[in-house]
Amino acid sequence: MRRALLSLLAILAGGAKLHAAEQTPLEHGEYLTRAADCAACHSAPGHAAWTGGRAFALPFGTLYSANITPDRETGIGAYTDDEWVEMLHHGIGRGGRHLYPAMPYNSYTLMSRDDALAIKRYLFSLPPVKAPPPPNRMNFPFDQRWLMVGWNLINNPDRRFRPAQDKSAEWNRGAYLVDALGHCGQCHTPRTLTQGLSERQFAGAKQAGWVAYNLTSDKDHGLGGWSDAALVQYLHEGQAPGHGPASGPMAEAVQNSLRYLSDADLHAIVAYLRDVPARADGAASVPATPVAGAGGDDALGARLFAEACAGCHLTDGSGRQSAWAALGGDHSAGDPAGTNLVQVLLHGSELQTTQGLMFMHGFTGAYTHQELAALSNYVIRHFSGRAGTVTAADFAPVGK
Numbered sequence: 001m002r003r004a005l006l007s008l009l010a011i012l013a014g015g016a017k018l019h020a021a022e023q024t025p026l027e028h029g030e031y032l033t034r035a036a037d038c039a040a041c042h043s044a045p046g047h048a049a050w051t052g053g054r055a056f057a058l059p060f061g062t063l064y065s066a067n068i069t070p071d072r073e074t075g076i077g078a079y080t081d082d083e084w085v086e087m088l089h090h091g092i093g094r095g096g097r098h099l100y101p102a103m104p105y106n107s108y109t110l111m112s113r114d115d116a117l118a119i120k121r122y123l124f125s126l127p128p129v130k131a132p133p134p135p136n137r138m139n140f141p142f143d144q145r146w147l148m149v150g151w152n153l154i155n156n157p158d159r160r161f162r163p164a165q166d167k168s169a170e171w172n173r174g175a176y177l178v179d180a181l182g183h184c185g186q187c188h189t190p191r192t193l194t195q196g197l198s199e200r201q202f203a204g205a206k207q208a209g210w211v212a213y214n215l216t217s218d219k220d221h222g223l224g225g226w227s228d229a230a231l232v233q234y235l236h237e238g239q240a241p242g243h244g245p246a247s248g249p250m251a252e253a254v255q256n257s258l259r260y261l262s263d264a265d266l267h268a269i270v271a272y273l274r275d276v277p278a279r280a281d282g283a284a285s286v287p288a289t290p291v292a293g294a295g296g297d298d299a300l301g302a303r304l305f306a307e308a309c310a311g312c313h314l315t316d317g318s319g320r321q322s323a324w325a326a327l328g329g330d331h332s333a334g335d336p337a338g339t340n341l342v343q344v345l346l347h348g349s350e351l352q353t354t355q356g357l358m359f360m361h362g363f364t365g366a367y368t369h370q371e372l373a374a375l376s377n378y379v380i381r382h383f384s385g386r387a388g389t390v391t392a393a394d395f396a397p398v399g400k
Contacts (some may be wrong), residue, residue: 023132030123031116035181035265036108037257038123041065042250050123051075051131056102057208062140063102071128076120081292085113085118089160091152098148100138101155107199110161110180121260155196167275174272182257187212187249190281202273204282209250211282211339213331216280225285231270232263238351238358239323242288244330245358247349248340255352286334290317291385304371308363309379317383324351326360327383334384338376342394346370369395 023031033039041067052065070077079087080251081095087093091105099105128197141147152158161180163172178184190198190205202215202222216222223231232238238246238254246254258266272364277370305315312320317328327333348362371394377388 012197021069025118026122028126028295029118029120029125030037032121032181033119034257035177036111036119037182037253038119039256040252041102041178042068043256048131049130050126050131052132052133055134060142061136062215063100063136063138064133065102067129067131067135069126069129069131070124073235074130074132075128075258076123077128079120079362081117081120085116087214088116090158091148091156098138098145098152098274100145100148101151101195104183104186106152107180107183108158109156109158110176112160115181115186127336151194151196153183154194155192168271170268170271171275173265174268177261177269178272182253182269184215186217188212192196200281202276202280208249210343211332211335212249214279214282215273216276216279216281217274218280220284221282222276222278223273223310224278228267228270228274231273235261235266235269236263237353239326241323241326242329244286244327244332245324245349246351247332247344251349251351260355283331283335283337286329286331286384290315290328291381298374298378298381300371301374301376301381302373304348304367305378305382306377309365312360316384320356321360324353327379330383333379334386335384336380336389338380338388338390338394341376341379342372342390345376346395364395369393 039050041054042052042055043343044065047053048069050067050069052067054065056063056065067075069075072078076084083094087099087109088105088108090109091099091101091103093099096336111218122346136143161176163169164175166177185197185201187207188202188204190200190203192198204214204221205212214222217224219225226234226240226243230243230254234240234243234246235254235258237259238251245251261269267286289367305313310320312322313327314320317325332338332344335341344360345363347362350357350359352358367375372395373390373392376390380386380388
């Protein structure tokens with residue numbers, strides 16, 4: 001028993017080192033960088049990969065992600081090992097400059113030093129690109145970085161991951177992947193008044209205009225009704241039969257991070273999430289097949305669906321050409337507020353898969369806000385049997 005426990009501790013001390021025997025040091029660092037989903041924030045449309053420049057609209061202003069190529073002037077090329085670990089664990093960059101928690105260092109603080117330096121090793125192998133990010137536009141007093149000292153005291157646990165001795169190696173591996181590297185709680189856990197992570201772990205939250213759904217073991221609102229196979233497939237492919245496709249930030253997480261993880265790591269994530277205490281928060285799950293007769297009284301919505309959507313999405317819940325177009329069981333189609341549905345209609349959605357790019361364009365240029373609201377409410381009623389509350393105002397530009 002003691003030998004098995006020591007073996008478990010040795011495995012987890014290096015976090016992702018379950019794969020170290022199969023990988024070169026550089027490949028190991030790349031794998032960890034994928035698992036930490038660095039690309040999602042530090043690669044922006046119109047910018048070279050890893051050069052940052054992605055805007056984050058926050059309640060306190062707008063932040064832009066940093067260049068993490070090894071350019072010494074505009075990137076991370078001047079970081080020493082100790083400075084790099086200090087940044088990931090404490091949110092303090094070179095020269096004592098405090099980072100804002102859009103950088104999820106209050107999750108990365110759980111990362112082992114070895115894994116942090118493996119990520120640095122990989123990033124330093126990339127071609128350096130001179131690309132200064134745009135200046136942040138933070139409102140006073142939030143533009144005063146020294147205020148982060150107080151935020152860190154309240155919201156940064158400042159500790160490294162320690163395996164739970166009463167849990168399996170697979171569970172502990174999943175916990176490390178989800179809480180430290182994948183920082184899933186940053187989107188799926190509600191925030192406190194100070195914008196830290198609350199104690200309602202994975203109960204679901206609205207982030208950057210999208211709802212990150214409940215990941216707890218609750219059967220009706222969370223993942224309790226999913227099979228292990230469906231969860232693994234969803235994490236790997238961005239879709240699973242009877243659950244719809246990933247979109248928005250979740251599609252980015254699949255595209256940039258989760259689809260690169262090993263089958264063993266995906267199963268470890270599922271094992272950990274299975275054990276998260278159930279919370280009945282957020283919109284309930286959606287049946288895999290449409291509700292009989294629902295939406296039939298919405299002539300405008302039904303007509304618009306036939307005109308604009310039926311080329312890809314069939315009314316029986318399946319996808320015409322692709323499983324990524326199936327809406328049966330899609331959580332977004334069961335939220336009466338239609339938050340994610342509105343975002344997809346506004347901005348479209350895309351996901352790079354092993355079968356090519358799955359793409360849906362936005363529809364604001366072809367239909368009025370009133371028509372899009374009618375379409376949204378038809379989709380919600382047809383696929384979930386619930387009454388949608390989407391209005392034309394939901395499609396209006398912010399501030400208008």
